[in-house]
Amino acid sequence: DVKVTQSSRYLVKRTGEKVFLECVQDMDHENMFWYRQDPGLGLRLIYFSYDVKMKEKGDIPEGYSVSREKKERFSLILESASTNQTSMYLCATREYNSPLHFGNGTRLTVT
Amino acid sequence: AQKITQTQPGMFVQEKEAVTLDCTYDTSDPSYGLFWYKQPSSGEMIFLIYQGSYDQQNATEGRYSLNFQKARKSANLVISASQLGDSAMYFCAMRDGSGGSYIPTFGRGTSLIVHP
Numbered sequence: 001d002v003k004v005t006q007s008s009r010y011l012v013k014r015t016g017e018k019v020f021l022e023c024v025q026d027m028d029h030e031n032m033f034w035y036r037q038d039p040g041l042g043l044r045l046i047y048f049s050y051d052v053k054m055k056e057k058g059d060i061p062e063g064y065s066v067s068r069e070k071k072e073r074f075s076l077i078l079e080s081a082s083t084n085q086t087s088m089y090l091c092a093t094r095e096y097n098s099p100l101h102f103g104n105g106t107r108l109t110v111t
Numbered sequence: 112a113q114k115i116t117q118t119q120p121g122m123f124v125q126e127k128e129a130v131t132l133d134c135t136y137d138t139s140d141p142s143y144g145l146f147w148y149k150q151p152s153s154g155e156m157i158f159l160i161y162q163g164s165y166d167q168q169n170a171t172e173g174r175y176s177l178n179f180q181k182a183r184k185s186a187n188l189v190i191s192a193s194q195l196g197d198s199a200m201y202f203c204a205m206r207d208g209s210g211g212s213y214i215p216t217f218g219r220g221t222s223l224i225v226h227p
Contacts (some may be wrong), residue, residue: 105155
């Protein structure tokens with residue numbers, strides 16, 4: 001069974017801090033994704049990566065960057081956290097066009 | 112414009128009854144896939160069922176079935192014999208070839224509450 005692990009379940013950060021959200025998968029999947037989930041808005045794609053060191057912007061990349069130095073790890077970076085980035089962040093992986101496998105999510109609060 | 116539309120923010124159903132969650136989609140790509148995911152209050156996203164655009168039969172997985180009406184561009188999820196554990200958020204998603212990326216796009220979700 002695919003395992004997608006997000007490093008933190010809950011995170012509280014201050015405005016202006018640099019924040020790293022880590023995601024690790026154990027299935028050698030090529031594709032990895034970062035989504036943001038807000039009530040009433042569903043899941044919105046921030047960034048995705050289809051290979052090591054490759055990244056593509058999603059629908060809402062502003063204020064975020066990503067890093068994929070190894071195939072199994074995909075990091076989401078908030079360079080300077082703001083209160084409007086308080087949200088649930090979901091990492092997912094996929095093999096080709098199969099269904100997404102999600103991590104348990106990181107609920108980030110920026111104060 | 113939204114590619115996936117879920118018009119029911121919330122739904123209520125009595126235990127053991129069937130319920131239909133609506134999903135309409137918009138794409139000009141003849142090759143696409145439709146997915147339904149369940150998100151219980153614990154937060155994890157669970158894949159339920161998949162329908163490909165060229166599939167001739169409606170997809171079924173246990174108590175879940177997908178009412179796929181291609182001409183209407185709808186892919187409604189039917190849950191038969193609802194259980195209390197079915198209470199959750201449900202998301203419809205589509206992947207198509209827009210931009211060549213086949214990235215799944217999600218609807219806004221439907222919150223289902225099953226009453227005893």
